[in-house]
Amino acid sequence: MLAEALALSAVLFAIGVIGVLTRRNAIIIFMCVELMLNAVNLSFVALSTLYGASGQVFVVFTMTVAAAEAAVGLAIIIAIFRHVKTVNLQNINLLKG
Amino acid sequence: MQPNEFHPIAYSAAFYFFGLTALASAIAFVTRKSPVAAAMWLVNVMFCLAGLYVMLDAQFIGAIQVLVYAGAIMVVFLFVIMLLNLGHASELADARGRWGQVLALLVGLALVAPLLALSKGDLLNRMIPPDLAARAAAAAAAPTAGGVIGPVAEPLFKEYLLAFELTSVLLLAAIVGAVVLGKRRTDAR
Incomplete structure (x- = not known):
């Protein structure tokens, strides 16, 4: 089952990357990042069946960082939305010269 | 790792x-x-994924996955979606054009191909530590103190204690940052 779990992790990660590259809604892009973090967690847990529980400890840390990232990132999205009234990244182009 | 009490076929079926x-x-x-x-x-x-974690003998991680990810993080996402009130889905057509999608698909395939090859190939067999069977037998023979949480908690509070403490600082910084960013700006004098 280890190979299947790792393959599923790889495919989920690629789906997350494709989502980040194809979507323009900032919130959905953010959720795609969460999906990628979940894919990495799956490989950690799958490999922890071979190498002991350290992998699971790393999953706990990953989840903490994901929670912190979600809180700050969504606050940034709300702050941006107050300024430009959109979360479509096509319309958020202040840095375009 | 304890041996699974499942029937092998039932285990495979549930896993798939x-x-x-x-x-x-x-x-x-x-x-x-x-x-x-x-x-x-x-x-x-x-x-x-929580189900898969439980099947991979990581029951605690499975519970945390449901509580933290599905229960807390996704609720925050839904709150923000609701708060922003973006309008009807049909007005939100936000995918990139056809060429952007093709390009993204190629990037995804290029990313997944080597990973799949790695997970299918001989590398996985070489990654298996030689003393795996002996360790599994020892783990099965030893009394499992602390049930399924003990094996996770012990390295967390011994080997990775510094990282654990730093995590609390990270969470505090995230709380303060989220409050400051989310605060409605009062008129600057």
């Missing part, structure tokens, strides 16, 4: 069920236009 459901939900997630529908499919992915 959770895995394929997670895969289908992930594909549905990136193709939905409405952010709420996408969030719901992502919650489904997370529940399936």
Whole structure:
């Protein structure tokens, strides 16, 4: 089952990357990042069946960082939305010269 | 790792069920236009992954996955979607053009091909430590103090104690940052 779990992790990660590259809604892009973090967690847990529980400890840390990232990132999205009234990244182009 | 009490065929069937459901939900997630529908499919992915964690002998991680990811993080996402009130899904057509999608698909395939090759190939067999069977037997023979949480808690509070403490600082910084960023700006004098 280890190979299947790792393959599923790889495919989920690629789906997350494709989502980040194809979507323009900032919130959905953010959720795609969460999906990628979940894919990495799956490989950690799958490999922890071979190498002991350290992998699971790393999953706990990953989840903490994901929670912190979600809180700050969504606050940034709300702050941006107050300024430009959109979360479509096509319309958020202040840095375009 | 304790041996699974499942029948092997039932174990495989459940494993493939959770895995394929997670895969289908992930594909549905990136193709939905409405952010709420996408969030719901992502919650489904997370529940399936929690099932997989339990089947991979990581019961504590499975419970945490449901509580933290599906229960807390996704609720925050749904709150923000609701707060922003983005309008109807049909007005939100936010996917990039055809060429952007083709390019993204190529990038995804280029990314997944080597990873799949790694997970299928001989490398995995070489990664298995030679004393795996002996360690598994020792783990099965030893009394499991602390049940399923003990093996996770022990390295967390001994080997990785510094990282654990630093995590609390990170969370504090995130709380303060989120409050400051989310605060409505009072008129600057």
